[in-house]
Amino acid sequence: MTMMISRRALLGSLALGGSATLLPRAAFAWTNAEALYPATYAFIKGFVDRRELAGAIAAIGKDQAPPDYLGAGKQAMDSQRAVAPDTIWRLYSMTKPVTGMAAMLLIEDGKMTLDQPIADFLPAFAAMKVQNTPDGSIADVHPAKGPITVRQLLTHTAGLGYNIVQKGPLRDAYNEAGILGGQVSRLPIPGFPPTTPAPSLEVFADRLATLPLVYEPGTRWSYSVGLDLMGRVIEVASGQPFDAFLKARIFDPLGMASTGFRVTGDEEARLSTNYAPLGGVLLPIDPATSSIYLDPPPMPYGGGGLVSTARDYDRFLAMLLGEGETGGVRIMKPETARLGMSNLLADSVDRKNTFIDGEGFGAGGRVSLAGSPTGEGVYGWGGAAGTIAFVDRRRGYRVGGYTQYMPSEALPFQRDFGKAFYKDVMA
Known part of the structure; x- marks a missing residue:
């Protein structure tokens, strides 16, 4: 049975029972990522150490250099598999960009x-x-x-x-x-x-x-x-099915082999579990071993249907930061990429008391303006299960944070991830 869930209302509406489970505390940092981004690493590791998340990972790239990965924990509370660049996450609204x-x-x-x-x-x-x-x-x-x-x-x-x-x-x-x-x-x-x-x-x-x-x-x-x-x-x-268009024009050219609307075959072992935090306990609402993403979806949801990995989505962000090109592969003209990441809203559009109050919006993602905390040049969006990703074109960074819990407001991971990253960058 497919059920929809309100990100705002989940905590108040769930009436499930459960017992506390100790979360794994494994952590990693490739290359010198921990030294490069100490605040981001401490931020991620803290959620696992406090047993608030099963696991989380960040992918941070400068310009077109390979990304640094840093993370902590496991794919699920009942898994021994540590989170990694190829762990599969539910993107939800990070599908929109x-x-x-x-x-x-x-x-x-x-x-x-x-x-x-x-x-x-x-x-x-x-x-x-x-x-x-x-x-x-x-x-x-x-x-x-x-x-x-x-x-x-x-x-x-x-x-x-x-x-x-x-x-x-x-x-x-x-x-x-x-x-x-x-x-x-x-x-x-x-x-x-x-x-x-x-x-x-x-x-x-x-x-x-x-x-x-x-x-x-x-x-x-x-x-x-x-x-x-x-x-x-x-x-x-x-003239093509939507999912086929994405595969042909974006995923295949960029090498995003683990991105799609369903988890199949050997991908299943890399799928994370999605949780609902309730009273200090993480309740599995979509266990990896019986996930709804193992089934063919009723339709390819362009607003919230994709699953992906930190490695794959970083390739998408690298393409954006490269204004349509990364790794010698160009999928769109620079002017097309710049337009998509620009503020497409007229000044007359009312955005008071919304998610983008005081900011702009481009093709599927929030766009920072001159008066934003980061200044101009940031484009990106987050997902209902706590993920967040963006490019900072002015500073030359591409950034993604990945974990799985709903609603995203239940924990400050998505809300404060960018703050931790910018603490490192400004330092």
Whole structure:
């Protein structure tokens, strides 16, 4: 059974029993990574030493040099396998920048433009309705004042909803229609209704088009299924299944052999376990040995469906830092990469009290601005299970932090990982 889980509500809703398990304390640092990044290493090791995480790893690269890896712990509480560069992690929303850059490839190919209405590819979205009251009645609506565009899908400004964000009738309608942002577990999660996901991107898009928008397109930043819908736009514009397009244009050229929407074959031994922290205990909500990621997914979720490794995702980040090229392989033009990592939001877009308040947004990822703590030049995003990755183009770094726990707010790993890294860099 596939169950969706709210990152905000999980801790308050889980009513599972369990006994405390001591977490493994193995730690490692390749080359001189511990000396180069002492704050980052201490940050990671601390979570394992305090028995808050089973394991975690960071991959940090300067310019196009090979990455340094540093980490601690095991793939799971009941595993003897230490976390490593090739441990497989659930990326969840770190899928979004990949989908965003896939869309940028089609823009470079001339198969679509940033401000093109998506109804050119998906006619069902030509006459959308908007709720008169956000999260209110789904029958009390008015015609949208403008079309949904490619830019708006990439930047969460299309007015679409998210079942992990919305409340009331629209959330219920999303769940009933199987308009989900990914999958969590085969296990039932107390407090959450069973849902049957849409069986394909085509059906996902068709069902989504029948439901009202939360906001007028182009007016407000609101976290949404926009990048999942972009997967269907990519299918139509490219003439290829979305997952096949990603493999052909991004994963294979970059050598990302362990990245995809499913874990198969010998990859299974490298899959981590996903946990829910509750009262000082880590409850396995998606054990590696029976993970939902061992099954074919109902559809390739462009907003939250990928699994990957620290090594693989670093190759993606190296390509971004190299403005479309890494290791002698170019997958996009420099101007395409720069555009995708730039702020694609108009100043008029309301982003107050959102995840990006005071910052910008590019193709699937947050973009820092001049007034941001890091200054300009940072592009990236995090995932629902605690992962985080970004490139700092001004300083020439690519950075990823990987672990597995939900919701990401339950522990300060994702929130403070970047602070530890910048403490090292500024030192």
